[in-house]
Amino acid sequence: MFMKYIHCLLILVSFIAIAFAADIEDYYKLLNVSKDADTKDIRKAYKLLSKKYHPDKNPGDETAAHKFLEIGEAYEVLMDDEKRQIYDRYGKEGLQNGGAPGGGPGGDPFDMFADFFGGGRRRGPPGKPRGRDAESDLGYTLKEFFNGANTDFNLELQNICDKCSGTGSKDGQLHPCKTCRGTGRMVQKVQLAPGMFQQFEQVCPHCGGQGKQITNKCDKCSGSGVFRGERSFTIHLAPGTPREHIEVYQGQADQSPQWNAGDLKIHIKEKPEGNLGYRRVENNLYRTEVLSLKEALNGGWNRTIPFLDDYENTILLKREEGKIVNNGDVEVIEGKGMPLMNGVDEFGNLYIQYHVVTPGGSKETVEKLLHHDEL
Template sequence: MLFKLAWLLLCVLPLVALCAEDYYKLLGIEKNASDRELKKAYRTLSKKYHPDKNPGDESVNQKFVEIAEAYEALSEPETRKIYDQYGHEGLKQHKEGGHRQGGNPFDLFSRFFGGGGHFGQSGQRRGPNMEVRVAVPLRDFYNGAEHEIALEKQAICSSCEGSGSEDGKTDTCGKCKGHGMIIQKAQLAPGIFQQMQMQCDLCGGKGTTIQHKCKTCGGSRHVREVETFTVNIEKGMPKGARINYENEGDESPDYVAGDLIVQVVEKDPELGKGDEKHDRTDGTFFRRKGNDLFWREVLSLREAWLGDWTRNLTHLDGHTVQLSRKRGQVIQPNSVEVVKNEGMPIWRHEDGPEYGNLHVEYTVILPDQMDKNMEKDFWNTWDKWRRKSGVDLQKDAGRPAPAAAGSGHDEL
């Protein structure tokens, strides 16, 4: 009987261990991840699964607690070593042996982001927003793309967890008695005094002083760090679109971090800068207006007058748009041809992919000069056609008849 019970326990205990999700898998990092990668994973996931952003969803709330538990276990070298060797059961025995228990997940969150561990509480101070501008080529607005940007921002010092103290100890300010404000008297006239409340200059309004300042931040409680963000450019996104990254602004223990706002603008064309073949051809010179694209095609006089030509226009994604005229089809200078559904993708169209139009403006280049034989042949051809068609440029243009010789002066 005892043998059966022991055998049952041996079978059940591994199943219990499997129920607890692996901390590395939970945070989405490798087992050899650095402290920086660990912190970055926690920062991202804790904001995503914060209860204030997911009210009423118990599964998300539980995820938030598990993420905090995973980070606390892996952020300490001692507990990380125990977890790597013995897993969840080893950590459990470590805690039962009288070692430090897991803390409040909201306290951990507040050490990273400030603001008491919660988003959007009434009366809570909020930091300023950060705004940056990112320039991307028109090709990325057409095809969609992802860009990595690195920004230097203010972050809560992880060495002292935002306290500013090397040993974690702070003392009540002796000047303001912990209030952060002091009262100063100023004499305006004999027997007349004015009292002013001012921020304590000794503690900077904190109400506490530090004897042993943190060596990393020098007691300021925050440091400057470079953080990488992924900017997702959606197909057809309008120029000047603003992408909001909630609570990714400068951090401080005194307030909730504001938002990071990335404005996406169109980059000036750069010929020959792309890696792909079509990056160095037609796509460089498209112009955009709303959902439509504009292109200027240059024709010779012969092509405009006689037709019989074909051009392959390479689009922004590399596919070909064919422009052509049959023999005898005339194109007037500055005329515009509208090619349906070859413009920009319509951003977030409800009924699936939809595109604007491509407007092709034709510019006709006249020859600078003609040799005598060409001029004679051209004149004879034109004169023959004019006589046959009955076209009179002077009359058909609607201009007044020229004055007779000697009847007056010419108009300038």
């Protein structure tokens, strides 16, 4: 009798290992990628599958909506190095229990055996997953980076349906799912051996784990609870904002009753036009100014150039009579660079590099002219 019990126990342990391995590979199977897939492969797979199962392309299809959520959950885990390590080691339960699943290292190993002998405790569903972040670009001229700007803009995003408040139901009524009796989960019991059973819990395929079903679908969202439409935003570009700055609007990405909305990230970029001939390097400005050979050798000139400042929009450059400017000379004008973001009357410097246009002739003649040597 004792040996028979040991034999059954060995079978049980083997089955646990197989079942546990299957759980580990589940997210990879969902995205149809291998366990050693890199982030590029995972991102590519997610984009293809999320487009295929997106609720907008499958209105009223609860199976597709559930598949869309599962794909998003798998993507979030596998793209996060820490979560992926926990998942590879402990499976989904490890993520829910902070890396210490009930049947894995750090948990109670007797919980697994209790499940097999019919005494397993039923775990509740996890909380709402976090949705993906949304991203967009917004371009400004260097002049706008210098002075600051306020911009109103619209983006097309997924919004919770305002007609049914995200329920998907025309009359606002949700009815308990008959398949899972309103629990959102289904338990299957498999006999491993005489007197030995394993219980598996899975999301109800008929209600997508919601526990409720819609019998009278909303006309606006076709029962999905969401629709795509424009959302308005305002951005304040502070003077001196760095290029490649990211403005974050928390919780303003695609919305859904199925998840907590991610963040909207606006990437601030500098337009190539509208810089008035200036170049920016951190808080300093650079400009190339062209002089004739006569101006470079004799001096005695004044030149007004446009500037980025809305209030002082010109700068005066000048040289005294007889003051020589060599090709490549750099003039530093302190306090005429970019404003320091969040600074009070603090600015970088402006660097003017002079380029002398020389006449034709031999190289030796040009060099002598530039150095004011006797011919």
